[in-house]
Amino acid sequence: MKKFKILSALLPFILLSGTVPVRAEDDTVILRVCNWEEYVDEGGWDEEETIELESGDIYGADPLYEEFEAWYYENYGQKVKVEYSCFGTNEELYNMLTLGDVYDLVVPSEYMFMKLLEEDMLVPYSADFFDEEKKDNYYIRNVSPFIRDTFENNEIDGHHWNEYAAGYMWGVTGILYNSDSVSKEDASTWKILDNPDYFRQITVKDNVRDTYFAALGAIKSDKLLSEGFRNDPAYRDKLAEEMNDVSPETIEKSLDYLQRVRDNVYSFETDSGKADMVTGKVLANYQWSGDAVYAMDQAEEEDDVCLSFAVPDECTNLWFDAMVMLKKGISEDPRKQAAAEAYVNFMSRPDNAVRNMYYIGYTSSISGGPDGDQVFEYMDYVYGAEEDEEDVVDYDVSYFFGERDGEPASITAPAEQVDRQLFAQYPTEEVMNRSSLMFYFDAKANADINRMWVGVRCYNIKNVPVLCWVIIALVIIAGVFLAIRKKKNER
Numbered sequence: 001m002k003k004f005k006i007l008s009a010l011l012p013f014i015l016l017s018g019t020v021p022v023r024a025e026d027d028t029v030i031l032r033v034c035n036w037e038e039y040v041d042e043g044g045w046d047e048e049e050t051i052e053l054e055s056g057d058i059y060g061a062d063p064l065y066e067e068f069e070a071w072y073y074e075n076y077g078q079k080v081k082v083e084y085s086c087f088g089t090n091e092e093l094y095n096m097l098t099l100g101d102v103y104d105l106v107v108p109s110e111y112m113f114m115k116l117l118e119e120d121m122l123v124p125y126s127a128d129f130f131d132e133e134k135k136d137n138y139y140i141r142n143v144s145p146f147i148r149d150t151f152e153n154n155e156i157d158g159h160h161w162n163e164y165a166a167g168y169m170w171g172v173t174g175i176l177y178n179s180d181s182v183s184k185e186d187a188s189t190w191k192i193l194d195n196p197d198y199f200r201q202i203t204v205k206d207n208v209r210d211t212y213f214a215a216l217g218a219i220k221s222d223k224l225l226s227e228g229f230r231n232d233p234a235y236r237d238k239l240a241e242e243m244n245d246v247s248p249e250t251i252e253k254s255l256d257y258l259q260r261v262r263d264n265v266y267s268f269e270t271d272s273g274k275a276d277m278v279t280g281k282v283l284a285n286y287q288w289s290g291d292a293v294y295a296m297d298q299a300e301e302e303d304d305v306c307l308s309f310a311v312p313d314e315c316t317n318l319w320f321d322a323m324v325m326l327k328k329g330i331s332e333d334p335r336k337q338a339a340a341e342a343y344v345n346f347m348s349r350p351d352n353a354v355r356n357m358y359y360i361g362y363t364s365s366i367s368g369g370p371d372g373d374q375v376f377e378y379m380d381y382v383y384g385a386e387e388d389e390e391d392v393v394d395y396d397v398s399y400f401f402g403e404r405d406g407e408p409a410s411i412t413a414p415a416e417q418v419d420r421q422l423f424a425q426y427p428t429e430e431v432m433n434r435s436s437l438m439f440y441f442d443a444k445a446n447a448d449i450n451r452m453w454v455g456v457r458c459y460n461i462k463n464v465p466v467l468c469w470v471i472i473a474l475v476i477i478a479g480v481f482l483a484i485r486k487k488k489n490e491r
Contacts, residue, residue, distance in 0.1 A: 028079040029339045032329055033065060034093065034103040036321065037086040039169075040064055041352075041359040051358065053377040060355050068346045072339065075136060080339045089207070097121070097326070104329035105340045110320045111209065113165050114156045114440035122164045123325040129341045135371075139166050139348035144367035146400045146432070150320075154437065165322035166344045167365030169356075171289035172318055172427055172435060173210060174311040176273075176296070178283045184419065187310035190217035192284060194260045201283040203276055204261060206268035208453040210317070213438055214286060215254040215261070216243055217314040224314040236433075239315060243436040246445040251452050258456040268457070274298070277307055288319070289424040290362030296421050297361070309424040311431050318435035320365070323347070350374040363425045367401045376401050380411045383422040391415045395422060399429040 043062040051058040061067075065082040072080045085103070087093040090112040097103070097116075108116065116122050130140050147170060151162040177187040181201075186192050193204055193214060205211050220242055223229055232238055262268075266282050273285040274295040280303075287295070292309045299305040323344045330336050346352060353366035354374050368375040385392040393415050398408035413422055427435075441449065 028081050029335050030081050030083060031105065031336065031339045031343060032083045032085070032103045033105045033343065034085045034087055034096070034101075035107045037088055039086075039107065039321075039356075039360055039362075040084075040347075041355040043067075049358075051354065051378065051381065053374060053381060055372055055374055055377060056351075058351050058354050058358075058374065058378075060359070064347065064352055064355060065343075068343055071346055072342055076338075076342065078335070078339070082343070097328075102329050103326055104336055105323060105325055105343060107168055107321050107323050110161075110322065111438060111440045113161075113322055113324050116324065116326075117156055117159060117164055118440065121327055123327050123330045123337065124159075124163045125166070125325075125341060126337065129344075136342070136345055138345040138350070138371055139366075142348060142350055142353075142366045142369040142371055143167060144365055144400050145402050147320075147365040147367075150318075151322075156440065161322075165320075165324050166348070168321045168323050168347070169290065169360070169362040170318070170320045170365055171363055171424075172311060172316040172431065173213070173286070173288055174292065174309055174316060174424070176277055176285045176287040176292045176307055176309055178277070178280070179306055179308040179419070181283045184308070184310055187284060187308070188313050189221065190214045190312045190314055191221060193218065193286065194257065194264045196264065198283060199264055200266045202265045202285065203267050203269045203273045203282050204265050204286045205273075206270050208449055209438060210286070211258060211261075211268075211456075212254060212449060212453075213243060213317045215257045216245060216250070217312055219250075219253045219257050220245075221314050236436075239434065239436045240439075243315060243317075244439050244441075246441055246449065248448070251448055255452045255455050258452075262456055278302060278305070280305065289427070290360065292424045293421045294361040296424070308419040309421075310419070311427060314434075316427075316431060316435045318432070318437050354378045373404075376404065376409060379422075379426065383411065383413050383417055385412050385414050389414060393418060395426075396429065397426050399432060400426060 041060050041064045043060040043064070043066075045060040049059070063084075065084045069080055069082060072078060087096060090109050093106060093108055094112060094115070097106075113122070128134070129137065131137055132140050143166075147167045148162070151165065151167060152160055154161050175187040175192060182192075182198065186195065186197070192198065193202060195202075204214065217224065224239070224242065229235070229238065266276070269276070269285075273282075273287060274291055276282045277285050277295050278299045285295075287309075289309070292307075296307045296309065299307045325337065325340050330340065347356070348366050350366060350368045350372045351374050353364040353368075356362075357364050357375075357378065364375065366375055379397070383395075391414065392412050394410050395413045395417070396408055396410040398410065401409035403409060417423060
């Protein structure tokens with residue numbers, strides 16, 4: 001009690017003198033980030049890994065999220081501590097959130113951030129975030145025009161994507177294949193999945209959304225490839241409508257098709273497809289473009305095996321992973337939102353975008369702009385042809401990078417790269433014109449598709465031999481006969 005009185009008496013003087021003892025961490029903003037596993041540069045590069053570009057060398061010393069802490073304090077005078085966590089699937093992230101885990105910034109795929117937005121779980125980016133005059137606003141200054149247009153022109157419930165989501169990585173889906181054993185023609189259609197010529201030599205994704213998309217491409221193949229459909233002025237809108245078809249008839253057709261696929265493929269897989277391709281266990285694999293790049297690199301380095309990547313002629317799934325802020329974490333705290341938006345900008349700085357691409361193998365949404373050409377230089381650094389190389393092509397990537405020095409952006413690349421890593425990381429504009437987003441389905445559609453998926457992943461009843469059905473019928477008849485006879489005897 002005495003100590004309390006003394007402290008009370010001294011309190012006004014302590015407050016006036018500004019010497020109230022405050023723990024250092026009380027002034028530190030805790031930023032909780034949850035991202036995909038192995039989806040940010042962790043640093044620790046060897047010296048020989050240094051990326052030597054004309055604009056300067058790029059080297060990863062420490063994890064980017066740790067380097068952000070020092071950068072933020074240096075530029076804004078505010079201490080921030082990043083608590084970095086990971087998730088394995090979009091559904092796992094959603095379950096974590098619904099079970100009570102709290103994060104400020106997460107990096108879901110497009111259909112999941114649409115779901116989070118529809119459920120009113122997201123915080124919109126501030127007006128300040130979109131000010132291109134601010135030198136630290138690296139995202140809006142350097143995002144690819146292709147990504148920017150996509151995010152500005154797509155919406156859910158009247159909200160445009162760009163208001164709530166900043167692009168992180170993007171890509172397409174296709175078929176990774178061993179070109180010594182599989183023809184490009186066979187790999188360039190979703191129908192390869194049930195092609196008996198590759199019995200037990202193909203793997204497909206063990207998730208309903210990706211595999212349902214492939215099924216739609218296969219069962220609608222004739223329509224999608226028809227000239228009338230392709231030449232329709234509203235082609236892109238109609239393509240999206242076809243590839244988001246959840247009518248009962250289409251779901252039933254997809255079930256039939258995917259049951260045939262199940263009987264034909266080696267396995268449904270989540271992450272083992274890359275290794276199975278590298279080791280030669282299978283000849284073709286339904287794959288995301290970034291993982292296809294990784295597998296092609298590994299096969300070439302470890303076993304001198306040449307793998308290629310094809311995008312089916314019918315269409316491809318255009319996907320995005322984006323950085324979004326959560327209401328529950330930000331909690332209307334301006335310091336947290338400022339730190340979260342700065343984190344997005346730091347990851348979007350061109351040199352950091354290059355570091356992430358080098359580390360994870362996927363394609364950044366950043367193309368570079370007022371803050372440097374490192375991303376374009378890096379693409380040329382990795383895929384550009386040698387000066388004395390003869391079999392080369394002019395590879396146009398202007399849809400993504402825009403113009404350079406008044407000319408469409410392009411590089412001179414080895415001809416083989418038209419079917420390999422360069423093509424997977426930066427598909428041609430022709431491919432992008434036949435790409436389609438897969439949107440978030442409502443509760444009923446999700447339930448219908450998940451029921452269909454159960455039918456795919458469980459035993460295919462159509463494989464039961466006729467003789468078995470005859471025996472089952474005889475057993476049932478015999479059982480009924482004995483039951484009737486027993487009842488009669490009891491009377």
